[in-house]
Amino acid sequence: MNSEDEKFMRLALDLAKRGEGWVNPNPMVGAVIVKDGKIIGVGWHRRFGEKHAEVNAIEDAKRKGYDVRGATMYVTLEPCSHWGKQPPCADRIIKEGFKRVVVAMVDPNPLVAGKGIEKMWKAGIEVEVGLLEEEARRLNEIFIKYVTSKMPFVSIKLAMTLDGFIATETSSSQWITGEKARQRVQELRRGHMAIMVGAGTVLADNPRLNCRLKNCPEKVKVILDRSGRVANAIREGKKFRLFEDGRVIFFTERPELFEGIAEAYPITEPGEILRKLGELGIDSVLIEGGRIACGFLPFADKFYLFYGPKLFGNGIKPFECLKVQKASEAPVVRIESIERLGESFLVTAYPGGG
Numbered sequence: 001m002n003s004e005d006e007k008f009m010r011l012a013l014d015l016a017k018r019g020e021g022w023v024n025p026n027p028m029v030g031a032v033i034v035k036d037g038k039i040i041g042v043g044w045h046r047r048f049g050e051k052h053a054e055v056n057a058i059e060d061a062k063r064k065g066y067d068v069r070g071a072t073m074y075v076t077l078e079p080c081s082h083w084g085k086q087p088p089c090a091d092r093i094i095k096e097g098f099k100r101v102v103v104a105m106v107d108p109n110p111l112v113a114g115k116g117i118e119k120m121w122k123a124g125i126e127v128e129v130g131l132l133e134e135e136a137r138r139l140n141e142i143f144i145k146y147v148t149s150k151m152p153f154v155s156i157k158l159a160m161t162l163d164g165f166i167a168t169e170t171s172s173s174q175w176i177t178g179e180k181a182r183q184r185v186q187e188l189r190r191g192h193m194a195i196m197v198g199a200g201t202v203l204a205d206n207p208r209l210n211c212r213l214k215n216c217p218e219k220v221k222v223i224l225d226r227s228g229r230v231a232n233a234i235r236e237g238k239k240f241r242l243f244e245d246g247r248v249i250f251f252t253e254r255p256e257l258f259e260g261i262a263e264a265y266p267i268t269e270p271g272e273i274l275r276k277l278g279e280l281g282i283d284s285v286l287i288e289g290g291r292i293a294c295g296f297l298p299f300a301d302k303f304y305l306f307y308g309p310k311l312f313g314n315g316i317k318p319f320e321c322l323k324v325q326k327a328s329e330a331p332v333v334r335i336e337s338i339e340r341l342g343e344s345f346l347v348t349a350y351p352g353g354g
């Protein structure tokens, strides 16, 4: 491996990101074809169920009149070996006569899991695995979790004052962070299939819970409404903007109240809610309701903590259910990055220290 290899793999990773939001619950994948030191084809997985990145790159090269025989392919995920909605990419790569394939990471999908690499290797292709693996794993952290556990990747997003409050005592929270931070939330929504809040947020803010970026698919909106307050409000004639687009799912003790209104399940326990969402094919949930966040803390895979330049002194704290007594017994997070967003900032972190 050399720095040229790394350059091409970085390009493949950048291409893969173009599929963000559109490919779930499948992975984002990018591929670059190089011959005699020159890029002759690029491709990425564009949309769930459509052609894989490798095939798109091969077709791109052919469209431009190149012969891929003897070329090298850089691909961010191991080429597949199984028949899914698409034919196996490993077979296609062998058939096309590639000389070398550089793979960032093995496919965690149990249906593939090394079989694609083995196939190509047995056919006499030079296969190298692990270039920029860390970046590739980070890119597809949602896919990795979902394909190996069938449980959605859980991100907790909170907007807090500098002294750690998500709302005042009187539940006022608009706004704590500024415009740039809220724009960043839109980007987070793009990467997640579902957005989750509690009924309190729906009743107080009437949010749309959609993604308003240019290139963004519809979101699944998940509302935790134990006693059916939103259903009652609808029966009283109230209109909610979250019904304007996308699928809406309620979790409640009173599913009968939602008949004729929305999809509803009689589940209220966080672990069971997540299991149900996984069953419904949802690979990722962005929890945006500060008051419901604490219940999902044991299941959190990632934290997006936004801090605005305000001090409340009192009000609602996000993780009160923890009730930590000793500092030495507190849960620890590993900070991944800190981004300045105008007057606010975003701390991205993973659970667990180290």
Ligand code: AOF
Pocket: 023, 026, 027, 028, 029, 044, 045, 049, 050, 051, 052, 053, 054, 077, 078, 079, 080, 083, 084, 085, 086, 087, 089, 107, 109, 112, 147
């Ligand atoms: C993708 N896009 O570019 C690659 C994938 O049902 P299928 O045929 O689309 O297969 C999906 C599986 O194929 C997916 O879980 C992953 O293991 C593998 N590779 N998938 O959607 C791609 N290369």
Ligand code: ZN
Pocket: 052, 054, 079, 080, 081, 086, 087, 088, 089, 090
């Ligand atoms: Zn494939």
